[in-house]
Amino acid sequence: MLRRTLLPVKSALWSRQMSVLARSVKYTQHGEPQDVLELVESELPDPKDKQVLVKILAAPINPADINTIQGKYPVKPKFPAVGGNECVAKVLCVGEQVKDLKAGQHVIPLATGLGTWTTHAVYNEDQLMAVSDKVGVAEAATVTVNPCTAYRMLKDFVKLSPGDTVIQNGANSAVGQAVHQLCRAWGINSIGIVRDRPEIADLKQMLQCLGATAVLTEAEIRTSDIFKSGKMKKPRLAFNCVGGKSATEVSRHLDHGGVLVTYGGMSREPVTVATGPLIFKDIAFRGFWMTRWSKENYSSPERSKMFKEIFDLMEQGKFVAPTHEMVPLKNFKDAAAAALNFKGFTGKKYILDMSE
Amino acid sequence: MLRRTLLPVKSALWSRQMSVLARSVKYTQHGEPQDVLELVESELPDPKDKQVLVKILAAPINPADINTIQGKYPVKPKFPAVGGNECVAKVLCVGEQVKDLKAGQHVIPLATGLGTWTTHAVYNEDQLMAVSDKVGVAEAATVTVNPCTAYRMLKDFVKLSPGDTVIQNGANSAVGQAVHQLCRAWGINSIGIVRDRPEIADLKQMLQCLGATAVLTEAEIRTSDIFKSGKMKKPRLAFNCVGGKSATEVSRHLDHGGVLVTYGGMSREPVTVATGPLIFKDIAFRGFWMTRWSKENYSSPERSKMFKEIFDLMEQGKFVAPTHEMVPLKNFKDAAAAALNFKGFTGKKYILDMSE
Numbered sequence: 001m002l003r004r005t006l007l008p009v010k011s012a013l014w015s016r017q018m019s020v021l022a023r024s025v026k027y028t029q030h031g032e033p034q035d036v037l038e039l040v041e042s043e044l045p046d047p048k049d050k051q052v053l054v055k056i057l058a059a060p061i062n063p064a065d066i067n068t069i070q071g072k073y074p075v076k077p078k079f080p081a082v083g084g085n086e087c088v089a090k091v092l093c094v095g096e097q098v099k100d101l102k103a104g105q106h107v108i109p110l111a112t113g114l115g116t117w118t119t120h121a122v123y124n125e126d127q128l129m130a131v132s133d134k135v136g137v138a139e140a141a142t143v144t145v146n147p148c149t150a151y152r153m154l155k156d157f158v159k160l161s162p163g164d165t166v167i168q169n170g171a172n173s174a175v176g177q178a179v180h181q182l183c184r185a186w187g188i189n190s191i192g193i194v195r196d197r198p199e200i201a202d203l204k205q206m207l208q209c210l211g212a213t214a215v216l217t218e219a220e221i222r223t224s225d226i227f228k229s230g231k232m233k234k235p236r237l238a239f240n241c242v243g244g245k246s247a248t249e250v251s252r253h254l255d256h257g258g259v260l261v262t263y264g265g266m267s268r269e270p271v272t273v274a275t276g277p278l279i280f281k282d283i284a285f286r287g288f289w290m291t292r293w294s295k296e297n298y299s300s301p302e303r304s305k306m307f308k309e310i311f312d313l314m315e316q317g318k319f320v321a322p323t324h325e326m327v328p329l330k331n332f333k334d335a336a337a338a339a340l341n342f343k344g345f346t347g348k349k350y351i352l353d354m355s356e
Numbered sequence: 357m358l359r360r361t362l363l364p365v366k367s368a369l370w371s372r373q374m375s376v377l378a379r380s381v382k383y384t385q386h387g388e389p390q391d392v393l394e395l396v397e398s399e400l401p402d403p404k405d406k407q408v409l410v411k412i413l414a415a416p417i418n419p420a421d422i423n424t425i426q427g428k429y430p431v432k433p434k435f436p437a438v439g440g441n442e443c444v445a446k447v448l449c450v451g452e453q454v455k456d457l458k459a460g461q462h463v464i465p466l467a468t469g470l471g472t473w474t475t476h477a478v479y480n481e482d483q484l485m486a487v488s489d490k491v492g493v494a495e496a497a498t499v500t501v502n503p504c505t506a507y508r509m510l511k512d513f514v515k516l517s518p519g520d521t522v523i524q525n526g527a528n529s530a531v532g533q534a535v536h537q538l539c540r541a542w543g544i545n546s547i548g549i550v551r552d553r554p555e556i557a558d559l560k561q562m563l564q565c566l567g568a569t570a571v572l573t574e575a576e577i578r579t580s581d582i583f584k585s586g587k588m589k590k591p592r593l594a595f596n597c598v599g600g601k602s603a604t605e606v607s608r609h610l611d612h613g614g615v616l617v618t619y620g621g622m623s624r625e626p627v628t629v630a631t632g633p634l635i636f637k638d639i640a641f642r643g644f645w646m647t648r649w650s651k652e653n654y655s656s657p658e659r660s661k662m663f664k665e666i667f668d669l670m671e672q673g674k675f676v677a678p679t680h681e682m683v684p685l686k687n688f689k690d691a692a693a694a695a696l697n698f699k700g701f702t703g704k705k706y707i708l709d710m711s712e
Contacts, residue, residue, distance in 0.1 A: 262629075273628070275599055275643075284643075
């Protein structure tokens with residue numbers, strides 16, 4: 001909601017004279033989202049120096065955002081805090097020292113913890129990255145967490161070549177969907193494991209549509225000979241977001257020297273690692289946290305390369321956002337409550353739509 | 357037992373005319389050592405070409421040797437098989453194409469599965485490495501498995517500098533004793549965890565004598581503030597030969613980015629890996645198997661460097677064999693039965709003494 005009607009930016013001087021009333025989803029203490037979140041209006045200062053005033057177009061609700069609000073995440077916000085870490089936004093106007101961004105451009109956050117569940121925000125130029133408006137709003141809004149997690153896990157643990165195989169549980173998670181799509185783009189076999197459910201046939205078809213080479217239920221993979229016929233290489237890389245028996249089962253299919261990368265633990269059960277595979281098969285059990293990688297590689301060429309590659313695929317229509325629902329900002333409480341209510345990643349991602 | 361009295365080797369011609377009756381601990385099927393092992397006499401052929409006839413001086417009984425006899429080890433021998441993988445031997449005579457070994461030299465096996473529980477053997481030159489006779493018989497006989505495991509685990513997972521810390525459970529195991537001694541030589545703090553027992557004070561003193569910076573029982577480490585006072589760096593490397601709760605406890609003390617290397621599983625319980633440390637602390641769970649490393653690095657400069665470094669320490673008296681007992685060959689059955697009977701590495705290593 002702009003106090004003045006937003007007109008095309010005519011001059012930098014004019015752009016600094018705008019004043020904007022932002023509506024933000026804020027919290028001042030940890031707790032359940034429905035208890036502690038509230039929609040607060042506040043006037044934003046004009047962007048100065050290297051600051052950028054943006055209008056948020058869309059911002060997803062990620063499980064980690066909810067855990068952060070609950071106080072269960074290793075990243076602790078300063079109160080009062082605005083929820084959310086991801087978004088795609090449109091630049092409204094920029095401070096006089098801003099060099100590389102201009103009004104009208106789409107941007108995504110390079111930094112985490114910016115507080116993106118808000119209609120407008122003032123960020124610093126170095127916290128943002130321009131993105132082509134040919135990239136869909138849902139895709140751009142959700143790129144920095146899940147697709148980047150999938151990309152890094154495929155790149156940083158085992159050197160894969162076309163024809164190699166990866167296997168993952170929770171294959172219908174947002175990261176799982178990204179893994180399938182990147183594997184398809186890179187010629188890598190990707191085997192998805194999902195829990196059985198009434199609508200299993202639809203789910204399998206959906207994931208195969210995204211590029212999964214095969215999708216099996218946890219019961220099916222236990223008796224499958226998919227890696228025994230010799231038609232498909234045994235996986236050298238596995239991804240786990242479930243834990244417990246599911247993780248053990250996935251690791252059992254790894255080839256010698258393989259790596260199981262854990263990026264989530266939806267079952268709340270630990271990963272159990274038998275001594276034999278550790279020693280005699282040289283299986284490694286690692287973990288991955290996108291937030292740390294992004295901090296450690298904030299301005300790295302490797303990070304720019306990753307974004308370019310993913311955005312190129314998105315522009316070509318070869319990489320779509322995970323299953324999602326756009327939700328009006330006013331429904332933020334229901335969406336936040338529902339975001340953690342899906343059991344074992346059967347649900348969709350909620351994306352707050354700020355365009356209303 | 358030589359058919360002819362062994363005289364100093366005068367000529368290569370003469371040396372090839374010797375004939376030797378070897379007594380070997382053999383088995384023709386898998387089973388418990390006391391059931392399937394027997395002492396068998398056989399005449400050895402003269403060493404030809406690149407062959408070397410050796411008299412074994414001493415050969416240890418390692419847990420993996422027993423597991424191999426039981427059929428529980430990934431390495432399967434061809435029957436009839438001679439037990440044992442390690443030894444120190446004296447060269448009696450050599451084939452005409454042998455270049456680098458000569459009668460009188462001490463040698464150790466470079467290859468595994470040679471069958472070392474025998475009074476004499478004919479090996480190929482490339483299966484052996486000369487070792488100075490200044491290195492003690494017990495040290496040379498036990499160097500290729502435990503000290504090399506300790507060396508590689510300290511070198512190959514985390515880059516350590518003087519002042520860094522490692523922590524290990526089963527700290528009184530043969531590998532554990534080697535870890536303490538290498539850490540002392542390299543200026544690295546080494547914290548040993550052992551099970552409580554009546555003679556705990558003696559055990560602590562013994563391990564501190566070998567170089568342990570501190571030795572704690574499993575109960576003591578749970579409440580210790582050893583890494584909290586700031587006097588000692590948190591460990592970036594941990595070794596586990598126990599599994600179960602002991603492994604979890606050891607991994608809990610690792611610093612961010614630390615690695616837990618499993619090389620044994622005496623409790624027969626798996627390693628349990630919580631999702632949080634994997635993701636947020638970037639703790640990695642790896643395994644190490646000396647047999648594989650030795651095969652993959654058979655003639656590597658890295659392997660020669662390792663042996664040279666360890667032998668230098670042994671010659672200087674800075675590295676001693678693990679707690680052991682020399683056992684006459686005729687008592688092989690009792691020793692083999694006892695070798696796996698120690699509970700959780702409280703026992704000593706039995707070394708067959710072939711000198712009688």
